[in-house]
Amino acid sequence: MQKHYDYIIIGAGASGLMLANALGNDPYFRGKTVLLIDKDAKKTNDRTWCFWEKNEGDFDTIITKSWSQIQFYGENYGAAQEIAPYKYKMLRGLDFYNSYLNSIRSYDNVTFLQALVTAVEDHKNYVEVTTQNTVFRGTKVFNSIFNYKLLHQQTKYPVLQQHFIGWFIKSDKPIFNAEKATFMDFSIPQKGNTRFMYVLPFSETEGLVEYTLFSADTLAEQEYENAIKKYIEETLRCTEYEIVEKEKGNIPMSCYDFSAKNGNSLLHIGIAGGWAKASTGYTFMSTYRKTKELVAFLKKNKPLSSFTHKDRYWYYDLLLLDILYEDNSKGRRIFESLFRGSSPQLIFKFLDEETNIREDLKIISSCPKSYFIKALFNRLL
Numbered sequence: 001m002q003k004h005y006d007y008i009i010i011g012a013g014a015s016g017l018m019l020a021n022a023l024g025n026d027p028y029f030r031g032k033t034v035l036l037i038d039k040d041a042k043k044t045n046d047r048t049w050c051f052w053e054k055n056e057g058d059f060d061t062i063i064t065k066s067w068s069q070i071q072f073y074g075e076n077y078g079a080a081q082e083i084a085p086y087k088y089k090m091l092r093g094l095d096f097y098n099s100y101l102n103s104i105r106s107y108d109n110v111t112f113l114q115a116l117v118t119a120v121e122d123h124k125n126y127v128e129v130t131t132q133n134t135v136f137r138g139t140k141v142f143n144s145i146f147n148y149k150l151l152h153q154q155t156k157y158p159v160l161q162q163h164f165i166g167w168f169i170k171s172d173k174p175i176f177n178a179e180k181a182t183f184m185d186f187s188i189p190q191k192g193n194t195r196f197m198y199v200l201p202f203s204e205t206e207g208l209v210e211y212t213l214f215s216a217d218t219l220a221e222q223e224y225e226n227a228i229k230k231y232i233e234e235t236l237r238c239t240e241y242e243i244v245e246k247e248k249g250n251i252p253m254s255c256y257d258f259s260a261k262n263g264n265s266l267l268h269i270g271i272a273g274g275w276a277k278a279s280t281g282y283t284f285m286s287t288y289r290k291t292k293e294l295v296a297f298l299k300k301n302k303p304l305s306s307f308t309h310k311d312r313y314w315y316y317d318l319l320l321l322d323i324l325y326e327d328n329s330k331g332r333r334i335f336e337s338l339f340r341g342s343s344p345q346l347i348f349k350f351l352d353e354e355t356n357i358r359e360d361l362k363i364i365s366s367c368p369k370s371y372f373i374k375a376l377f378n379r380l381l
């Protein structure tokens, strides 16, 4: 006998936890049963999330640090800028997992199960979710298991990755300005790619230094590590430090149609649903916004396949990815022109997909136009 739930959420990462919490917290869903499944207990600090947000927000009680200035460095331009009314905020993965799992445990209608999901079968009006020991049936199922293979099985859309290794370091002497987060430092050798350093200072002696690429292929681990070491020694001018923790990540950057695998009763969420911003890899806040949209959508009781839609921002992202895929060395020039020509506030608004057409044109015209015109023609043809 299969166990039936109204909603099954596969994966208790960012998207799964946000959705489970929203369904548990909203009185509208009190009569609905929700099963949240993850193979992990979510007890390790496996990532650090950063996002920008205007003023106060829902995560403020669990954020570790926020910055009101960001720095950008290119080849010929660099600046530290105030970002008010935005703040750049940092949240430790483990603090998020603990806080959300605690809330979820307090909801009578939500159950968390630690189990490996081995199959998900869409039967149109319901979905079967198989774990090692049990088969569950869900009227609606939300799946956040992401499979890179899907992206590589198609050629219509280029696939880049935001890939990085970061070191959390502690130095003997002051080396950081704790008030300024380095959003992108392109002053490092590009080696034919789009490569930059990302630096989050927690205090004058503690910070995260991350070597990041927007490119098609990952590197050997040693190459990221050598670059971080070189940056700490030559740019931060520090030789005496301790590596406290490391993190690594690999976020897909693609305009692939993630909704192709959705059905009336099955929706892919989080990175698996295409909720990562294709041109930057930022996912956390877009997941927060999409979760709100999804909860409102569920109240309308429509087929899940009609949830996703494409808009003009999808096309802008596609053009940037086409350019970087064709010639990966162009990233530094594009980001440098963008930060030189537009305020960080306008750039954040654009990346949040909240700009009007006039603002879009201002952003686009600050970038090297010939790259985008060529990419547009190639797509149209």
Ligand SMILES: Cc1cc2nc3c(=O)[nH]c(=O)nc-3n(C[C@H](O)[C@H](O)[C@H](O)COP(=O)(O)OP(=O)(O)OC[C@H]3O[C@@H](n4cnc5c(N)ncnc54)[C@H](O)[C@@H]3O)c2cc1C
Pocket: 010, 011, 012, 013, 014, 015, 016, 037, 038, 039, 040, 046, 047, 048, 049, 050, 051, 115, 116, 117, 118, 144, 145, 146, 247, 248, 249, 250, 251, 269, 270, 271, 272, 281, 282, 283, 284, 285
């Ligand atoms: C190190 C790192 C740093 C990042 N930093 C940022 C950042 O600063 N800002 C930002 O916006 N984005 C960031 N991202 C990108 C993105 O926000 C995260 O990857 C985010 O966790 C994606 O959420 P998700 O729900 O799609 O996937 P996940 O959070 O990865 O959740 C998927 C869940 O599914 C579970 N799972 C997988 N397979 C199975 C299975 N077979 N059975 C059961 N459970 C399964 C996993 O255990 C996991 O808990 C970062 C990513 C990484 C890896």
